[in-house]
Amino acid sequence: MKKVAALALSFGMLFAGVTGEGHHAEHPHWGYSGNDAPVHWGDIDPKFRMCKLGVNQSPVDLARFIEAKLPKLKITYAGIAHDIVDNGHTVKVTTQGKNEVVVDGKVFRLVQFHFHTPSENKIEGKQFPMEAHFVHKSDDGEYLVIAVMFTDGAHNKALQKLLNDLPTKAGESRQLHEMFNPGELFPRKLDYYRYEGSFTTPPCTEGVRWIVLKQSVSASKDQIAKLHKVMGNNNRPTQPLKARVILR
Numbered sequence: 001m002k003k004v005a006a007l008a009l010s011f012g013m014l015f016a017g018v019t020g021e022g023h024h025a026e027h028p029h030w031g032y033s034g035n036d037a038p039v040h041w042g043d044i045d046p047k048f049r050m051c052k053l054g055v056n057q058s059p060v061d062l063a064r065f066i067e068a069k070l071p072k073l074k075i076t077y078a079g080i081a082h083d084i085v086d087n088g089h090t091v092k093v094t095t096q097g098k099n100e101v102v103v104d105g106k107v108f109r110l111v112q113f114h115f116h117t118p119s120e121n122k123i124e125g126k127q128f129p130m131e132a133h134f135v136h137k138s139d140d141g142e143y144l145v146i147a148v149m150f151t152d153g154a155h156n157k158a159l160q161k162l163l164n165d166l167p168t169k170a171g172e173s174r175q176l177h178e179m180f181n182p183g184e185l186f187p188r189k190l191d192y193y194r195y196e197g198s199f200t201t202p203p204c205t206e207g208v209r210w211i212v213l214k215q216s217v218s219a220s221k222d223q224i225a226k227l228h229k230v231m232g233n234n235n236r237p238t239q240p241l242k243a244r245v246i247l248r
Contacts, residue, residue, distance in 0.1 A: 051204035057239035058197030059120035068247040074102040077183035086167035090114040108136035108144040117228040120235045144209040153218030158184035187215035194247040
């Protein structure tokens with residue numbers, strides 16, 4: 001398992017830093033075990049206080065459903081995946097070109113996508129061996145995450161394009177050699193659940209729109225194991241729903 005505390009770069013801050021919108025020299029260590037585990041995140045640094053004080057935190061166990069006529073997702077992924085990096089907390093893929101989704105009449109542009117093993121969100125108590133998060137940002141600074149669940153099954157040709165260039169050590173970044181559209185990892189059907197939540201990593205900022213696709217995609221046990229070997233168990237435990245409901 002990776003020594004996630006070895007890097008000072010906080011994945012939770014990459015939305016403001018690594019995405020090119022600012023530079024942060026150093027951030028407190030956090031991780032998924034020991035004194036750096038999720039239960040301690042809110043005490044590591046004042047900037048992380050929402051990790052313990054927030055009332056709309058992610059991930060969640062999707063269970064308290066409200067039937068709703070959710071509109072079809074308007075996804076336009078015409079760009080490509082560019083670099084793949086092991087940042088010490090996850091395997092993250094940066095993207096280029098026009099990759100957009102329209103929700104609530106607002107355009108959200110894909111910033112990056114990354115993986116968690118096992119899944120962070122659950123669906124009616126079921127946890128999946130892996131989950132991908134596609135992180136989008138609007139021009140006014142709001143965030144939307146599309147979550148895709150992976151099950152053990154058939155070999156995933158699209159995922160393999162990423163694994164062929166998988167970094168082998170924390171901090172390493174590689175350029176992808178095969179042309180890859182981020183949408184290749186999506187299932188055929190885009191029916192979804194929706195809820196309001198947060199980042200699942202420090203600083204656990206709330207106000208994030210979550211779209212969790214109902215249909216999962218398959219990947220072989222070997223493919224999932226290869227990612228798990230790099231990332232370890234990098235899932236934050238599910239958080240209380242409190243007053244929230246899940247739309248479906």
